[in-house]
Structures are given as structure tokens and as C-alpha cells.
Amino acid sequence: MSQQAGYSPSFKRPAEIMRMRRKRTRSDASVFSSPSGQGSSCSPGQSDSSPAGVRPFSPGPLFNTQARSGGGVKRRNPFANIENTYSPKKKLLIYNDDGNAEAGHGYKTMKWTGEEGEEECGGVLSFRAKLAEAENQEHQDSSSEKCLTFSEDDSLFEEEKEDVKSPLLKSPQAIAPASIAPPVCTEYPADWSLKTRLLFTSPLTLSWAEHPKAQEEASGLSQHCRAQFGSLPHSLQDPRSCSELRCAFQQSLVYWQHPSVPWISLFPRINAERSFAGKSAPWAQDRALQQSLMSEWSVSLSSLYSLLKAKLCPYFYLCSYQFTVLFRAAGLGGSSSITALISPTTRGLREAMKAEGIEFSLPLVEERRKSREQQSLAVHQGEEDEPEKVQDGSELKEGADYKAGDEGENDGYNNDDDGSFSWLEEMGVQDKIKKPDSISIQLRKEGQTVSLDHKPESVVCVEGSHTFTLINFLINCKSLVASAGSQAGLPPTLLAPGAFKGATMHTLKARSVNVKSQVGSTYQNISSLEITGPILPSSLHTITTLLRPAQKGNFSAALYTHAPTAVMNTCSTTQQCTGGSDLSGCGLHPASIEQLQQTSTLNKTALTHINMNNYSYTWKN
Template sequence: IWKEEFSEAVSDPYLAISNTDVSSSPSYEFPADWSIKTRLLFTSSQSFAWADHLKAQEESLGYVQHCRGALINLPQSIQEPKLSTELRCAFQQSLVYWLHPFLPWLKLFPRIGADRKMTGKNNPWSYDEGLQQVLMSEWCLSFTSLYNLLRAKLCPYFYVCTYQFTVLFRAAGLAGSDVITALISPTTRGLREAMRNEGIEFLLPFQEVRKRKSNVGVSLLRGRGMSDVDDDEGFSWLEEMGLQDKIKKPDTISIKLCKERNEVQMDHKPESVVLVKGTNTFTLLNFLINCKSLVAAAGPQAGIPPTLLSPVAFRGATMQTLKARSINVRTQVQSHYKDLFSLEIVGPVMPHSMHSLSMLLRSAQNGSYSAVCYTHDPTAVFNTSISNEQSIKEDPYSKDLKKCGLHPNTLEQLTLCPTLGKSSIRLLEMNNYAYTWKA
């Protein structure tokens, strides 16, 4: 009974984690979504023809603007989007991302659950250990380069996508933390034990929720006069009530087995997400570089290093662009037909891209459009709150973080504490320049 009472009485950022559908009231900003989207489908009553057939010069300028971190501020409304070179260049700029390794005949994102799509592809390195070592050596250089950029706040965040789990590294100043953070999901007991053995300190955010609830429950019982409630499984207060003979106190071995069973049960689930903070992220970097199970030993992904995804250039990276295409359709509304226009963006769409695209469309579509968002499910849990603080203590707009290549508005969004829990934005709508969203 007391569990139900205290769960409603507690206000804590960690307790915002939820699987239930969430919808919002109109707002001029939407929360940061740290999941990776595989596809965005924008729809509007106004044409997206401006996004089609970019001229060679517009495409080139878009690439240059991205590489130089150019800040483009569009007017609130653009009357003739198709004639706006500035809009079209900014659109190209927002589609750019960086990838390593790059194997043109293989799709290297997503990696989790991709075996079936990779079956039958030509993998010349599968049985060539020398080639595998070269690939891994180059990957280690690229991974280290990314981490150094992150530490210098010249890269805001990046993803490491393995065939079993994904890691999100974030620079200090983002997601409500004043230190570098890394989230790993999903994890297994074996991986967590290996990390402990390497001296990596980490938290299990969902277990923190349990501890907080338990602590509040004990506090409520104490508040009702049960002063003997303690942390030793709560059995001392049963003795006070004369009920110790009615309930058998578990022995140490039983308690240990129960904890181990609970730990194994969360394997491969969102609840297994691990949080690493501060200098421990550097230890994590070395752990991942030396982790033999990081690369599949057999199957279609055998010998392929994890995919590195970043908003900015890094050593060994290949520039890639999200695929975009517009479609015009006629849909029946009651007794008549209405033109409906759509713009499809195929991922990996990272958080900064989703935000920059939303700002572009606000201007191009006169503040009215909707977007259906398709999430790579294993990354939705990256929206878990990682801090007890409502905001970071230091100024998130440090000069160093401003040099990371993101638009100031996008940077402002990404500095805020995550609020979506293990959910992600599924539907984003803008009406009269105000957002509403559902998760």
C-alpha cells in the first residue's frame, strides 16, 4: 500500500521515466530527442518543391557552410521558397553527417538487427585477419579523434553503433550535465561485469529510480512512527511488531541470487541502460577499443568495426548526406480532394538534424507542418534523465561549446535536461509557429 502512496508524492527528474504516451501543449520549442531517427516524413498543405533538384552551386555552398559551421538565420516566413537560394543551401547544410567506416556496398546503420539485410553481401575481410586488423586500427584512430574533439567541445556528441549495443557520448554542457557523459544501451550482465573489472564507475538510471522509491517508502514508514525501519531489508520493524516468526528472513545467499536474477532479467532491455560520467568516459574509451566482443566474430557483420556517427568531421570520417525527396498527392477530405505535400528524409537523423530541419521548415512552410518520426528503438532510452539538477550549474553557452558547429538555437535545446524518459517523439506538429508533439 505504501508503495502506491509514496510514488505519487515524489517529485524527481529520475521518476519522469515512463513508457506511457505523452502529448504536449503548444510551445515555441520541443524537447531534445536524443534517439536516432531512421526516417522523418513531413507533411504540409504547402509544396516542398523548393527542396527538389538543388543546383550544383547550391549543393556546394551547403557543403561549405556545413564544414565552416556557418550560422544561417532565415526570416520567419519565406514567400517564394523555391526562389530562395539561402533556404536551399541551408537545407543541404542540414542534411550532412559524418560516418566511419564507409563501405559503399554495405548499409552500416542501423547495426542492431541488421544481419538479415547484410546476408549475402560480399565481405572480403571475413576470413582475412590482416585486413580486419587494418580496419580496426583505422577505427581506433577515428574513435580517439572523436573523443578528443568531444573533450575540447569541438564535437557536441557522437554515437558508437555496434552489432549488440549503441553508445552515445555527449560533451560537457549538454543534457543538463557539466561533465562528459556516455550512455550505453542495451547492456548485459557480462558487459557490466567487464566494465566493473576495468574500474569503470557507472550508474544504472532505472535502478536509481528503484532506490529512490525505496528510500521514500522507508521515510514514509518512519514518519508513521515506525522508527526501527532500516536498510537491512526492513526486518527489524517486524520484530518490533512481533511478526518475525511469521516471515522468514532471507539469508545472504538468497539475497545475492535474487539480485543476480533481477540483473539478468533486465539484460537487452531499455532498463539495462548504463550511464558513465566524467573521467570514467576516457576509461570507457580504452575499454571499448580493447573489447574483443565489440566486433562480431561470425555472421554477416563479422570483422566490421562499429559505426561512428557524428555531426562534425573527424579523422577518417566520410561525409554523407541524408536522402531527401518530396512527394505530391491528392487526398480526399469529405466530398472533395485536397492537395497534400510531403517531404521524406531518410536517416540516420541525429538530434541536431531534426532540430535544424524543423527550423528550416518553419520558415519555408509558413509555420505550419507535421512530421511523423521513425525511431531506431534501441536509442530511445537515451532520453533518460541523467542528472538530479534541473539545469547545469555552469553557463551552457561557454565559448568553447559555441564552437562545436551547431546553431545557437539547436545548442540551447540540447543543453536542457532530457524529459522524454525512455520514450521518443513520434509526432511533431507546428501550427501558427507553435509546436505540439506526442511521444
């Protein structure tokens, strides 16, 4: 037969198989018998060399003798091997040494199939009955070790084994609504920069914010003029049917401006020649008209400062073609006195302010100088590494040189006057080296201060009574108005949240659009709200406060900042935080006043994104 085709040496004749089965039955009965002489429940097909309790080729479990109810032994499947015992339909059961099903590790693992196991058990024990009993026992044993936890979408549950060492897994009582933690952050930091555009997005519709009824718009304007603020519920079911919400939204869009030219947008003014190009400017060549405009502008500026001093106006902006000035009332921004921030500035403007007796400070330069002093002190104490000392010292020396140049001081390499070359005479080389003349020395000094111009570090802070001198300086400053170009003869733009003499009421433009955004493999409806115009800090806060209940605490916003005003968040070097200033009559919402009274933590940056999730704020700057 060895010469026949298709012959397999491992093939056994039926007679040999029956002889091996009887032999293994006798050997199993002798090896796996109990001490009392009773037969074991092991497979009759187990060989003598196999250890007790192991059946490598049989898919069925091994039951103890005590668990079996009758005679008979489980036969071995002669066609079973390692390759064909696996099936995707098989269930994995884990048995401990007592034969009970239990979830865990380090126990014997057996695989069962429904149909094959039922045939193999024969008359000894019903497979389905045993399987049901094992599953019930498994459920009882593991009920105290498992818990239900929320999945990521908070709508499905996962069954996980509880780990007493992990604080993240909690019982169902621990995830009840009553134990949910309060919002992490209910407010974002104050941002004193001017915004040119806001883009809000939310999964809920934002169409309620546009197309107000005539009565709603009139009520919003009236409430703004009378400084009346209503209360809204924590959550609104239908914002579009809430008239109070729509009126409050119209109220938050109002701002006041001078001068007002309907055919020209007077904000922004810096680098805005393109928006003025081609527009009619009858004042450009008419000297009498220019004087009339400046006279009216001076009256409006004086009116604003008087309101600011009386705490009836919280703040206002002066936007010229070269720089922007922010005036803040006492008590705002953490300062106990009236403050004014000017950015950007030039050497010529700072020298002109000095000539008028206006005392000012350079907060960012002063901050760098203090950091340099602390760094130098740390170097002397041996607390810094040598590479860090050289790098930080070079950065901070630049800011100190700016300060020294502006104040006319001589330190560092700015003291290269004629008397500083005495060391050349000591070396005897004074005739071989040409000394720079006084003009070169002066140009070198001025070069350090000129390099500061038009940079964020050039921001100037004026405080206290010097702000009144600054108002007079601005009224009489001839360089405040452009003498040539598209903005020639046009006074700076005044922006304020409240009314003042000569001002015109304006409203921001709001437009709502529904778009589809791809989330994974599906598209979701996203509603967006775009607001354009000179957006003041109080307007931004009021709008986000209204969106909080209307969108059920879920929305995000992209903020577009007027770049020259981002540095307005700089803190004064001499400010003192006080909370006793009464600004209740300034016309702002109490929540907005409370936010603007805090010291800004943004330094020379501005907010770019605001996100609210589950009534909790996060932001980027």
C-alpha cells in the same frame, strides 16, 4: 341532413357565421375597451372567454390602441385554426408589452405571413410598413447586445447575442490581429535518440527541398564545413526561388561516418543481420584485414573523443551490433561534465566495466529505488492506502533488486545464505527442511540481474574522467566486434555531426511527393517530404527550423526512432544544469546548441510526432 353522406356536424351555414361575427364584434368591443371608452385594437373575432391580449386562432399580432392611427377593427380569419396557421415562409417576431420588436425571452410571440397579414389589416395599417418599422426597431434595440464572432474557418461571421458572463465572446476590436496571443510553444524538447526516417507533411508544397542545383549543393556543403549559418526571413513567399533556403537545407542533411562501405548500410547495426545478408564481406575470413580495420577505427574514435573534450564536437554515437553509446560534451543535456550513455547492457558488460575500474550508474534503477524509498516513507506516515502500498512496493522492489545484484549487495531475498536459516533451528525443524545449496543461492541472485539485460532499465551512465577510461575499454574490448555472423569482423559505426579523422561525409536522402488527402467530403492536396538515414538530433532541429518559415508555420512530422536509442533521453542522477559552457566552436547552429543544452524531459521515451500550427509546436512521445 344528419342522414346524408359526407355531412359534418361542425359545418355552419353562412347565416350562422354572420350572426356569430356580429355577436363577437359586440363582445370584443365591451371586453377590450380602454378606460377612456375608446375601442381596443383587438380582433373582432375574439370570444368572451378569451383573456385580454391573447388571440389563439389569429396569425396576426395584437397592437395596442395607442399604436393605431385610425378607426376600424381587424377582422378574424374564419378559416384560421391551430393546424393551418403555421407556414415555413412565416417570420418570427417577438413583441414586448409596448409593441416594439425586440430579441429576448419571456415575451408574447406572434407569427405573420406577408400576403395574409396584408389582407387582414385592411385599411387600418399597412402590414409591410409595420413590418419594416418593427425590423428597424429590433435592429436598434439589439445592436448593443449583439456582436460578430469568427466561425471555425475564420472566414465567415456569426451573429450571436453577447453574454457578459462568458469570456469567450469578444467584440470585433478584441479579435483584431493586434490582439492575437503570441505562440504558445516555440520549441519542442530535445530528443537524443537516433531517427531512421522522417515524414513531413504540409498543405504547402515541399518540392523545394529536392533536386538542388549544383551551385546550391556545393554552397551547402561548403557552409557545413566552415560552420557558417545564414539568416532567413520569418516567412517566404516562394521557397523554391529562395537560394539561401535550399543551400541551408542541403547543409542540414550532412553527417559524418566511419567506417564507410558503399555497398552496405552501416546503420542500424542492432538486429540488422538481414541487411548484411548476401553482401560481400572480404574481411570476414581475413584476420589481417580485420586488424587493419580496427586500427583505423581506433584512431577515429580517439580523434572524436579529443574533439569532444575540446568542445569542438558536441556529441557522437558508437553503434555496435550489441549496444549503442552516446558521448556528449560538457554542457549538453544539462550536465556539467562529459557523459556517456550505453544501452542496452548485459550483466557481463557491466562486470567487465567494473573490472576495468569504470564507475557508472543505472539512472532508471536509481530512480526506481528513490521512488521506493519515498513510497516507504509515505507508508510509514500513513499517507497511502493499503492496496497502493502493496502494488507500488512490488514494482519498485524489482528495480532495487537489480541494483543490489549488480553491486553484489545482499538485501531482500538475495541474502539467503547459510547463516540465514538460523530461524529454522529456533523452530526445531532444521532437519525436516532441505536447505538450498550455494549454487542455487548464486543462481537465484544472478537471475535477478540477468532479467535486467537488454531492457531499457539496463541503460548505463558514465560521467567525467571515467569516460576516457571507457574509450580505452571500448578500443580493447574483444566482444565489441562480432566473431560470427553477417557482421563478423566489422568495427562499430561512428556517427558525428562534424568532421573527424578517418570520417566520410554523407548526406541524408530527401524525397518529395504530392498526395491527395480526404478532408470531410473533399480532397485536399498535401505535400510530403521523406528523409531517410541516421538522423542526428541536431539535424532534426535544423530541418524543422528551416521548415518553419518555408511552410509559413504549418507542418507536421512523423518520427521513426531507432528503438534501442529511445532511452538516451534518460537524465543522469548526478547531473547539474549549467548554462555557462561555451560550445560556439562545435559547428552547430546556435539555436540547436541552445536546445541541446536543456535537460531532456522525455525520460526513457522519444518523440513520435511533431506538429506546428500557426508557428506553435505540439508533440507526442
